[in-house]
Structure formats: structure tokens, C-alpha cells
Amino acid sequence: MGASGKFATACILGAFLGVLGSLPQGRAVAAELVVLTNQGATPGVRELAAAFARASGHKVTVLQEAGSALDQRLANGPADLITSNPEQIEDLVRKGKVVAGTAMPFALASLGVSVRAGGAKPDIGTVEAYKAALLAAKSIGYSRGCSGTHAAEGIAQLGLTAQLKSKTVLTGNGPVVEFLAKGDFEIGIQQTNIMVGAPGTDYVGVPPGFLDKPCPSSVALLAVSKEPDAARAMIRFMVSPEAAPLLRKTHVEPAKL
Secondary structure, eight states, X not given: OOHHHHHHHHHHHHHHHHXXXXXXXXXXXXXXXXXXXXXXXXXXXXXXXXXXXXXXXXXXXXXXXXXXXXXXXXXXXXOOXXXXXXXXXXXXXXXXXXXXXXXXXXXEEOEEEEEETTSOOOOOSSHHHHXXXXXXXXXXXXXXXXXXXXXXXXXXXXXXXXXXXXXXXXXXSSOHHXXXXXTSOSEEEEEHHHHTTOTTEEEEEOOOGGGOXXXXXXXXXXXXXXXXXXXXXXXXXXXXXXXXXXXXXXXXXXXXX
């Protein structure tokens, strides 16, 4: 990191000390936090966790869990915070896994389009160009999560669902770019922050206009947390103005509160 980058980071962390307020600082009171993240939020959460740890002295571990491993963490810990889309967070509130009233939106991730490394990059600069690119592609892949749902909604708005059905691949576990890099399909659609710089792929850009439907992520306090004060301080940081430039480094926008 250059001198200007170090100075900017120091300014961000210095400003964040005000966000922490009266929370005790130092190794004697350092907490160990575990943050459970969804795939789309992981890059941004890791960036924020590192900054929060430097400023507060707390240790923060970021884990991307799923299935029975996630269920185990939610039931028994250790875990303090969770990030996910707002609907899933609300479901966890109803189940008593998340503390009511603690959920806060913190990030918005635009959709992105990529091709396999070395492949021709289609023109997606206008709605008509994007439509033509989808029709011309031999195959298209997206997930069953938020980004895939939004990609499918955009395809439906273009009136292409039936035409593209036979060449559409819905991916399983793992980022869309991993399947794209293996050649499972020609064009991949997922959140931009997962696609930019992914090995074996070339990023094309964001779908035009109304076809770019960002995926929101919220953060909330888990009922099993053993460090609720430190966890709440991290939530405050994640939604603070100081977090915005850190999130943008990972190709997402801060949520508008």
C-alpha cells in the first residue's frame, strides 16, 4: 500500500474510533467475534472486519457456512453476527435465532456479467444490446440465490424466459464464476463483487438500466452471541459513513439507511 493509501486508511480508522464511542479499548477487554456471512456479502464483510479489528482490538473471524454447519452455529455458536438478505434475516428473527430490532442493511451489490477468460465480450451497453447478447449466447448461467432471481426477473421482463430456457444453467453450491471458468456456460450473471477479478473469467460489466437489480445484505446480532456489546459495536461500524469507502473497494455500495 502506498503512502496515500495508508493515510486514507488511517483517516478511516481514526474516524471510526468515534463510532465505537465509550466501548473499552485494548487487549484486556478484547473480544473474539465470529461473523457468519452469505456468499455475496463475504468480500465486503472481510474488508470491514479487518478494519474493525484494527481499530477496536477485537479479533474477528469471518466464516461462510451453509447447511448443517450453519444450523449448528446458529443453535450453539460460537457466532455473534450474521449477514444475509433481509428476508432470511427476518425469518431468523421469527425463529428466535436473531435478536429482534438489531438487523441493519449495510450493502447493495449490483448484478454483473462475465465470460470465460479469453472469450469474446458481448456488448451489453443498452437494453437491446443486452437482449441480443443473451439470445446469441450458446449458454447462460446464474445461481438460485438473490442474483439469479434478479437475473431471471430481468430476462422475464425482456420476454425471453421461454427462448432462453433450454440453454440456461442454474448453478449449485459455489460462485457462478467457478462454473463459468470451467466452461459450463458461455455467459455468467451474478453479483459484480463476486465476479470482478475472478480467476479464469473476464468481467464484462453491469446489465443496463432497469435490468441491474442490486442484491441487498443486512447484518444482525445472533441470539447465541457471547459478546453482544462488541458485536453491536461492529454493526454500528458496518453502517457508519466510515465503512462506505471500504465497501466500495469490494465493488458494492453502502446501503441507504
